[in-house]
Structures are given as structure tokens and as C-alpha cells.
Amino acid sequence: MPVTAETRLRAGIVNADRPALARVLASVGVFRPDELDVALEVIDAGLAPGADHYRFAVAEQAGVVVGYVVWGRTPCTDAVYDLYWIAVDKAAQGGGVGRRLLKACVDDVRARGGRLLIIETEGTVAYDDTRRFYFAVGCDEVARIPDFYRPGADKVVYRLQL
Numbered sequence: 001m002p003v004t005a006e007t008r009l010r011a012g013i014v015n016a017d018r019p020a021l022a023r024v025l026a027s028v029g030v031f032r033p034d035e036l037d038v039a040l041e042v043i044d045a046g047l048a049p050g051a052d053h054y055r056f057a058v059a060e061q062a063g064v065v066v067g068y069v070v071w072g073r074t075p076c077t078d079a080v081y082d083l084y085w086i087a088v089d090k091a092a093q094g095g096g097v098g099r100r101l102l103k104a105c106v107d108d109v110r111a112r113g114g115r116l117l118i119i120e121t122e123g124t125v126a127y128d129d130t131r132r133f134y135f136a137v138g139c140d141e142v143a144r145i146p147d148f149y150r151p152g153a154d155k156v157v158y159r160l161q162l
């Protein structure tokens with residue numbers, strides 16, 4: 001799907017985004033039920049009154065939510081941030097939405113004086129496309145923990161130098 005002028009990004013999430021983000025997460029087809037639960041917990045933490053750790057950007061096309069990214073400062077570091085989750089609706093993938101979401105995250109982290117963005121993902125076949133995405137957008141693979149998630153499922157750590 002080509003990127004069109006209809007793709008709009010906005011900062012932050014509102015309660016009405018929760019079902020839309022749940023739909024996006026379900027559509028991508030790679031997340032296991034326990035991963036979906038954690039992704040929704042992060043969304044709920046971001047929606048909680050007074051929450052200020054989790055920072056979100058949401059992508060919409062024609063008023064419909066098609067993706068989001070969430071990140072936050074890593075505790076006990078001077079200026080490192082973690083990208084916790086990024087997802088683009090299956091039907092909208094490959095059209096530049098993910099790249100724009102990552103840029104929104106990077107721009108925000110830079111504006112806050114961040115120097116590194118850390119991203120973790122799985123080393124399994126199911127995440128081959130995801131790792132291609134991280135490579136394409138300039139992330140460096142800096143660590144790999146064999147059998148981290150379960151036997152045969154490594155944790156792969158990427159670093160984006162800001």
C-alpha cells in the first residue's frame with residue numbers, strides 16, 4: 001500500500017484508541033496471546049490518569065487507526081530510551097507507516113536529549129520481516145541472547161544511535 005497524504009500521525013493516546021490498537025495488534029498475526037496481553041497492559045498504563053512514562057504516536061488513515069509506537073526512558077540510564085512496541089495493521093504494512101512511526105519516536109527522544117534507542121525482538125522466523133524492518137531503518141544488532149524467550153527463540157537487541 002503506498003503512503004498517501006491520508007496517513008496522519010498524532011502524539012499520545014486516548015481511551016477511544018484502545019479497541020483500535022487491540023485490533024491493530026491482532027491483525028499483524030505475529031503476537032502470541034501473552035504478548036498481546038502485555039501490549040494491552042502497556043496501553044492501559046499509558047491511559048492511566050497521570051501516566052507520564054509511556055509515550056505514544058498513533059498513525060491514522062482516513063480517520064482509522066492503522067498503527068502505533070510506544071517508547072519510554074530506560075530507568076537508571078542517563079539518556080537511553082526503550083522502544084517497547086511498534087505495530088502497523090497488516091493491511092497497511094509495507095507502505096511507510098512503520099518508518100514514520102519510528103521517526104516520530106526518534107524525533108521525540110532526540111528532543112528530550114536521548115542518545116540511544118534500544119529495541120528488542122525475537123530471532124525467530126515469525127519475526128524475520130520485523131528484523132528486516134529494523135535493519136532497513138538503520139538499527140544495529142548489538143546483542144543476541146540465545147533461547148531467551150523459549151528454546152529456539154533468541155532475544156535480539158538493536159541499538160539506534162541518535
Ligand SMILES: CC(C)(COP(=O)(O)OP(=O)(O)OC[C@H]1O[C@@H](n2cnc3c(N)ncnc32)[C@H](O)[C@@H]1OP(=O)(O)O)[C@@H](O)C(=O)NCCC(=O)NCCS
Nearest residue numbers: 028087088093094095096097098099121129130132133136
Ligand atoms: C515491523 C512493522 C512495524 C513495519 O511497519 P511497515 O509500515 O510495514 O514498514 P515500512 O513500510 O515503513 O517499511 C520501512 C522499511 O522497512 C523495510 N521492510 C518493512 N517490512 C519489510 C519486509 N516484510 N521485508 C523486507 N523489508 C521490509 C522496507 O524495505 C522499508 O524500507 P524502505 O522504506 O527503504 O522501502 C510492521 O511490519 C509490523 O507491524 N510488523 C508486525 C509487528 C511487529 O513485529 N512489531 C515489532 C515487535 S518487536
